Amino acid sequence: MQRIKFIDKMIDGNLSRRQMMQAAGAFGVGTLILPRPSVAAEVLTCLEWGGYDSPDYFQAYVDKYGAQPNFSIFAGEEDALAKVLAGFAADVMHPCNYSVARFVNAGVAAELDTSRLSHWKDVFPALQSAEGVVWEGKTVMAPADWGNSSLAFRPDLLPPEFTENPTWAIFYDEAYKGRVAMSDNEMAIIIGAMVGGMPYDEAYKLEGAALDAAAKEWGTRAVNTSKFLWTDSSEVQQAMASGEIVAAYAWNDLVANLRNEGVPVEFAKPKEGMFTWFCGLTLLNTGKADEQAAYDFIDAWLSPETGKALIEGSGYGHANMKSFEIADKEAIANMGITDPVAMMADTIVFKTPTDAVQEGFNKVWGDTKALKY
Amino acid sequence: MIAMLALPLAALVVLSFWTQNGFELDRTPTLENYAQLVRLTEEPTIWFGIPFYFAYPVPAILMIKSVVMSLSATVAVIALAYPMAYFLAFRVHKHKALWIILITIPFWTSYLLRVFAWKIVLGFNGAINSGLKELGIIDKPLDFLLYNPGAVVITLAHSWVAFAILPIYVSLEKIDRSLLEAASDLGDGKVKRFLRITLPLSAPGTVAAALLVFIPTVGDYVTPTLVGGPGGTMIGNLVQELFLRQNNAPLGAAVAITMMLIIAVIVAIFLWAIGYRRIRARRA
Structure with a gap:
């Protein structure tokens, strides 16, 4: 009935601009002109590398919130940074050791409170204090994957x-x-x-x-x-x-x-x-979602289960030491070096x-x- | 309407007079971005044997390349669309609406999918290569099909054909059939009749179709990104690159506006050259 009434009203020409806009908004037409109605809780928005948007990598988050966050996929950190600077409201970004400083210098990265990450204690100590994880004395990236x-x-x-x-x-x-x-x-x-x-x-x-x-x-x-x-x-x-x-x-x-x-x-x-690079999750100060959701997402990335999926699925290393205890032994053997410190000593680590x-x-x-x- | 069209354009114009300073926008109005596009240097950059005396030659080179690629695509589109529209207008007598729908069916899928389809057709293990291999004509796949300006032109031509068929069809359909009969009665052969009656009378539709294809394709960015490879880049890719990767939105805005002005000038010259006013006067 609602629909027929709407069409009748439109034909008669007594439809207010506001009603018209609302109807248009229902199809996403007016999203630019209409002030957005406030939503109870904004969904977490993550800037991610292609392929990392698979729930295997943040299952704990999905279990807790019942849904995946929103993803925006980027091909390079500079693209992602430009998007954030242009006003894209992302909560979490996945930079790497050599690129995280760009986000800090641009003033969009927030300091991480590592006490809010339950898996932080299991992260390789060398990674916890590596340049890029810590920048100008502040922890700005939770190391997750390396390769x-x-x-x-x-x-x-x-x-x-x-x-x-x-x-x-x-x-x-x-x-x-x-x-x-x-x-x-x-x-x-x-x-x-x-x-x-x-x-x-x-x-x-x-x-x-x-x-x-x-x-x-x-x-x-x-x-x-x-x-x-x-x-x-x-x-x-x-x-x-x-x-x-x-x-x-x-x-x-x-x-x-x-x-x-x-x-x-x-x-x-x-x-x-x-x-060698190591990448991780950085909290952005441009986001609209609840900060706890962002921390839960980052924590899910640090979990040993995510590490297992990373090691077995893509052959990447993981920052959590426990990942290597539960991952398939053969997959670990295929990786060659499983200690990030030894890996860094043996190769060229990207610099900022x-x-x-x-x-x-x-x-x-x-x-x-x-x-x- | 004004809000949707004029505001973004105005924002772009304003942006082009600002400058980017690291992460900050410097809001003092300046012509620096435009000056950068035309500043000259002693040392030319050679591109295809043509020396460019610009200090920053990339926009000028890509502009010329885009116009050439887009013109080729436009010519190809008209060459494909005209016979189809002609067939539809003069040879099809029953179920015309059905024919039109049939012609537009490929265009019901997403533009992106059609571009990807061309990637599959032209690809290394694609339709053309495996077909030729099966026939024994080649024993190694041809690798010059994809990732070059030619692939971009082919994809653009295919993607825009439907938009050209309809205006040409309408102008052909409107031709008074008694004029054609009169021409035949007065002794014109088929070819002469086509050149003297059909072609001039369908010119407005053809011109409209050409413009409809040329204007949007110059600035296209998706097609070169997917099938162009580094050699197939167009000016739209530069604008995207400046806005995103190089984080220099003001310069990107200046390039975009210059591009719009150049296209406007080209279109004006084109219309003047074919005597658009004369055509309109004749129809009136």
Whole structure:
């Protein structure tokens, strides 16, 4: 009856603007113009990496609240930061050790009260105090997952000269044009500089003319050699499974997923070095949901059950020491190193650039990509 | 209506006169963003053999590239849509509404799905490659099909065909059939009759269709993102990149507004060149 009355009224033309707007709002038309009616409790909004929106990683939260939080998926931390700065009201963000400072400096990250996290005591002590978890004396990130960025390749499709001595130089090699995929990230310039002989400690903070020169030489080469620059890990996994590309910049999950499908793939330890990152959850001060919900979500991420899912599902490490006690032994053995401290000692840990350096890289990398033809 | 259209545009204009300073917006009005787009330098950036003497050549290069890609897509769309509309207007006599619905059926799915469909058709293990392989024409998949400007043009052309068929069909349908009879009676052959009667009289619909395709495709951003690869980037991708990754919304706004003005100028020149006023006068 309501509906017929509404149509009748509309035809007669005696429908107030407010009623009309309300009806439009029901279809989401007026959400921009109408003041939003207050809702009892806002749903938690999380900025997440693609794939981390699976309830396996925060089951405890779902059990408590009966529903999943809202997710907004990003491809890189800089995209997520820009979204928050533009007014996107997110409660929780998933940055990494090298990028969390950007959120702190932008004034959107809040300090974590670790006493409100029941699993905090089980986190590897080295991670509890690592740079990035603690920034300027404040705990701003609850470490959750850690892993590597390295070169994944198809041993069956590459010559033994490469497979016996893998090198990042493959991404800058004209001979592999169209058969490799770099990630859509300024790492293409940094790794290029490392291939050119510069140590990571210098390459990650390139600036000014030196950065322009490195971008011109290595960035351009990487863009021209890559079949595509991947932003979504399923895209690169498919291309690698089909043999369209034979080598890619990748995380542990690519290797774990492809091996599960029976595709031969190796995670190289290139002669220039492999990288280690650790990521975690940061509380943002832009959110609208109840803070307790945010803490419950972060705590769920730190639980050993989440760690088990991470280790078995994607081959990533987890920050909770107990995760390694309950996870499948074979999956742990496949990971190789299970102690983050040993891992960090053995590889290159990503470092935090200053804001000016990061902005310089963002601009130069954007320009380099745009000039490809 | 004013609120929905004019306010965002006004906000964009205002934004383009501000500057980004790290995380802060500097609200002093300045022309710096526009100056950055046209500032010259001694050292040219060479792109496709053309030297660009801009200090920041990326917007200019991408603008030219986008216009060229979009024009190619428009030409392809008209070439595809005109025969279809002609068939519909002159050859189909029964169930016209059904035919129109049939033509638009592919467009009932999401735009995104259609773009992804092209990714599957053109892909490494896609329809074209596996078909050719099955026929024994090639033994290694062709890898130049996807992730280049050509793939973007093909996808855009397919996606916009339906929007072009309808205006062309309407203008063909409106042609007075007795004019065609008169032309035949006075000795015009089929080709001559088409060139002298049908084509000029359907021009308004064709022009409308061309504009309907050209204007939105110049600034398209989804299609190049999905099928373009780094080589297929267009100006819309730059605007997105400036707003998001580079966190420089004011410069992004300036690029967007400059792009709008350039498109407006191109459209004006186009309409002037084909003598739009004459066509309108003749119809009136």
